[in-house]
Amino acid sequence: MGNNVSHDITVNPRSVIVISSLSIAYFVLSYFVVGFKGDQVVFVLAANVLFYLSGRTRKFLMAYLTFVVYWILFDYMKAFPNYNYNVVHMADLYNAEKHLFGIHTGGTILTPNEYLKLHCTAFLDVMSGLFYLCWIPVPFGFGIYLFIKNRQQCLHFLISFVVINILGFIIYYTYPAAPPWYIQDYGYVLHKDMHEGIAGLARFDNYFHVNIFRSIYTKGSNVFAAMPSLHSAYPIVVFYYAVKNRMKVASVVFGIVTAGIWFGAVYTSHHYVLDVLAGILCATAGIALFNLLKAKWGWFARFITNYENLIKK
Secondary structure, eight states: OOTTOOOOOOOOHHHHHHHHHHHHHHHHHHHHHTOOOHHHHHHHHHHHHHHHHOHHHHHHHHHTHHHHHHHHHHHHGGGSOGGGTSOOBOHHHHHHHHHHHOEEETTEEEOHHHHHHHTOOHHHHHHHHHHHTTTTHHHHHHHHHHHHHOHHHHHHHHHHHHHHHHHHHHHHHHSOBOOHHHHHHHTTOOOOSOOOOOGGGHHHHHHHTOOHHHHHHTTOSOTTBOSSOHHHHHHHHHHHHHHHTTOHHHHHHHHHHHHHHHHHHHHTTSOOHHHHHHHHHHHHHHHHHHHHHHHHOHHHHHHHHHHHHHHOO
C-alpha cells in the first residue's frame, strides 16, 4: 500500500456486522470477567455513535482504537489482581525510599510523603488536585488536537501511549507494590480486595465539598499498582510530542503540568519518589521502543503506514 493512498471506512453490511458483533462480544466478555457496569454502556454507545455519524468520526474512532485497548486492559485488570501472581512489596520499598530520599527532621527520618503530609496547606492541596485531574484529559485532548492537525503524529502519539501502558502493566504484575497511603493506613499487612485509597486527594474534595476523587478511586483496578507511577508517565509522552512538533507554548504548559503531577503524586501520598522515577523511565522506554520498532522492524513500519493511510483525511 503506497504512502499516498487513503482508504475510506464506509458503513456497509459487513462493517455493521463487525461493529455490532464486537459490541455484543465486549458486553458478554465484560459481564463474565468484571461484571456489568454503566461505564461499559457509555463506552460502547460512544464507539457506535462515532462509527455511524460520519467518515471523519469513523477515522477518529480508528485512530483512538489504541485508547480502546488501554481502556479494556485497565478495566480487565480488576479480574486478575497482581497480588495473586507475585509478592506485594511493602517494607522494602518504603525503606528504600527512606534510605534514598529520607528527610531528617525532629530527630527522625521521614519519607517525602510523610514530611509533606505533616506540612500540607490548602494551596498545595488545591494545586495538587488540579494537576492530578489532568492525567487523562490532557493526553486525551492532546490526541484530539493532533488528530485535527497532524494525523500521522496523532497515531504515533497514541501508539506510544499504549506501549507505555503495556510496559507499566507488565511491571505491575512483576513487581506489585503498595502505595505510601497504604503503608500509612495499614502498615505491612496485606488486605486484598479493597478499593484504591483517595489519600491526600481527600483534602481537595473536602476543600470544594465535592466527591470528584472519591468517585474516581472507587473504580480503580488495583491498589498494589504503585510502581511505576503511570500518572507520572502520561504527561511525558504529551510533552515529548509537543516538543517534537515544535509547539512552543504548549511545551511550556505541558512541562509545568508534568512537574505538577510529579509533585502531586508524592504530596498526596499516592506514590513514592521511586514510583515517579520508575514512571519517567517507563515513559522514556515506551517512546524509545516505539521509535525503535518503527525504524528497525519492517513489518511494524508497514503496519504503521497502513494505519496512517486508513485515517488520512
